[in-house]
Amino acid sequence: MDEQVLHAYLDGELGAAEKVKLEGRLKSDPALAAKLEGLRGLFEALAQVEELELSRDLTPGVMGSLTIGTPNRRALAAVLVAQSALAVLLAGLIWPLVGAIGEVIRIPVLNVSLLGQQFDAALTGIALAGSGRWIALQSMVAEAAARFSDPPMELSGAAAAWPYVFSAALGLLLLDGLLLRYWQARRNMSNGS
Amino acid sequence: MQEPSDRALVLRVRRGEEQAFGELVRRYQSSVFNVCYRFMGERHAAEDMAQEAFLRAYQKLEHFDVSRPFGPWLRTLAANLCLNQHQRKRLTSVALDEEFDRPGGARAHGLEERQQQAERDAQVRAAILSLPPHYRAVIELRHFQELSYAEIGQALDLPMSDVKSHLFRARKLLAQRLGSDEPN
Numbered sequence: 360m361d362e363q364v365l366h367a368y369l370d371g372e373l374g375a376a377e378k379v380k381l382e383g384r385l386k387s388d389p390a391l392a393a394k395l396e397g398l399r400g401l402f403e404a405l406a407q408v409e410e411l412e413l414s415r416d417l418t419p420g421v422m423g424s425l426t427i428g429t430p431n432r433r434a435l436a437a438v439l440v441a442q443s444a445l446a447v448l449l450a451g452l453i454w455p456l457v458g459a460i461g462e463v464i465r466i467p468v469l470n471v472s473l474l475g476q477q478f479d480a481a482l483t484g485i486a487l488a489g490s491g492r493w494i495a496l497q498s499m500v501a502e503a504a505a506r507f508s509d510p511p512m513e514l515s516g517a518a519a520a521w522p523y524v525f526s527a528a529l530g531l532l533l534l535d536g537l538l539l540r541y542w543q544a545r546r547n548m549s550n551g552s
Numbered sequence: 553m554q555e556p557s558d559r560a561l562v563l564r565v566r567r568g569e570e571q572a573f574g575e576l577v578r579r580y581q582s583s584v585f586n587v588c589y590r591f592m593g594e595r596h597a598a599e600d601m602a603q604e605a606f607l608r609a610y611q612k613l614e615h616f617d618v619s620r621p622f623g624p625w626l627r628t629l630a631a632n633l634c635l636n637q638h639q640r641k642r643l644t645s646v647a648l649d650e651e652f653d654r655p656g657g658a659r660a661h662g663l664e665e666r667q668q669q670a671e672r673d674a675q676v677r678a679a680i681l682s683l684p685p686h687y688r689a690v691i692e693l694r695h696f697q698e699l700s701y702a703e704i705g706q707a708l709d710l711p712m713s714d715v716k717s718h719l720f721r722a723r724k725l726l727a728q729r730l731g732s733d734e735p736n
Contacts, residue, residue, distance in 0.1 A: 363720050370694065370719075372701050401727050405695040408676050409669060410586045417581045417599065421606045422574050 365395050369402055438538045442531055449527040558622035565613055573613075577606050580623060584630045590692055591634035593681040601637065605630035624697055628707045631692045635708070638685035679729040687722035694719055 367373045368381055385392045556564075556575070564572035584605050589598035609616075609626050616625055680688055689708055693699045699707065704715045 363716055366720055366723065367716070370701070397727065398723070401723055401730070402695070404672065404676050404730060405691070405726075407669075408590075408673050408696075410582065411589055411595075413582050413585050413599070414595065415599070416578070417585070417603050417606065418574050418577045420603050421577045421610075422570070424603070424607055425570060425573065425610055 362394070365391075365398055368395070369398060438535060441534060441538070445527075445531060445534070449524075559618050562613060562616060562618055562622060565610070573606075573610055576622065576626075580626055581606075583623065583627060587627050587630045587692060587696065588634055590677065590680055590696065591631070591638070591685075591688060593677065601634055602630065605633050608633060624699070627697050628693065628699065628703075631689055631697065632707060635685050635689040638688075675730060676726075679726050682729055683722055683725055687718055687725065690715060690718040691722050691726070 561572045561576050585602040588601040592598045693704045701715045705712050
């Protein structure tokens, strides 16, 4: 007889006819009955294994991970609405520059050399007389400042627009982070973790 | 006040009440941990895996058939996760930690009886851990989760013939390693 029949018998997976047939065979075949008892002993050993106690509550960890992994829909909607409003506002602000793409325009950029001179003056104010290190730094600042021209710079519309777009994107990312951080902190508080 | 059923909690989670999932975690964390422990043989790894199982369950909750019991579904998912983890890492032997000598059940009462129970448990756990992962999985699902052959096949994506042969071979190995009368 196929040994797997014994396994199926103890697993309760044998059909009624096969079960009757096997039980008849077991009465007349002590060796088969012994095999079944051996297998039954294994089943019992497995059934007697006790459950272990958890040493810590997994709930805070699971709920904390849910909070990080699956942001609440309402919070996400709030972030999206805020971002959309900001995007519309920024688009309105940079539209004149975007409209000038392809044209060369003159825009009043910060006079860097003036900034450099002011920084140089500040350094001079705090430098100790005779300190070679400060003098070297002053020279570097003066040289850097000299590289920038005094008159307003000439830039294309696109070149002028990109810092604004970049700043806007950075601002939006920062807003995302702040909103999600705030939402996460609230969720953690309500989870009691 | 009567506690909400698993089904009610699952439906609340699906409606967006994440806190209801916390109650499901509290209810099933011990049994899920034990599934993982029988696979991993190490408490810390089993706790991590149990936590991961709950996260997977949360992600798959939309697909859970609420007409079926939640516990077996969750524990089967945990067993599958452990099996996949082993197959990914190709872990064939697992170091047992000292935890198996601290059974949490109340079956064994006296000190000596508890000690004997602990020793028996340790032997059985060690024998299970010595099995290849896919044999471990069928033993877990059949003997600890009491799934039928068909359910095991469905859970592990195996044909029924493989379920039977895996169980058969796994039990033979267990019998050899436990030194019991080998069902041969």
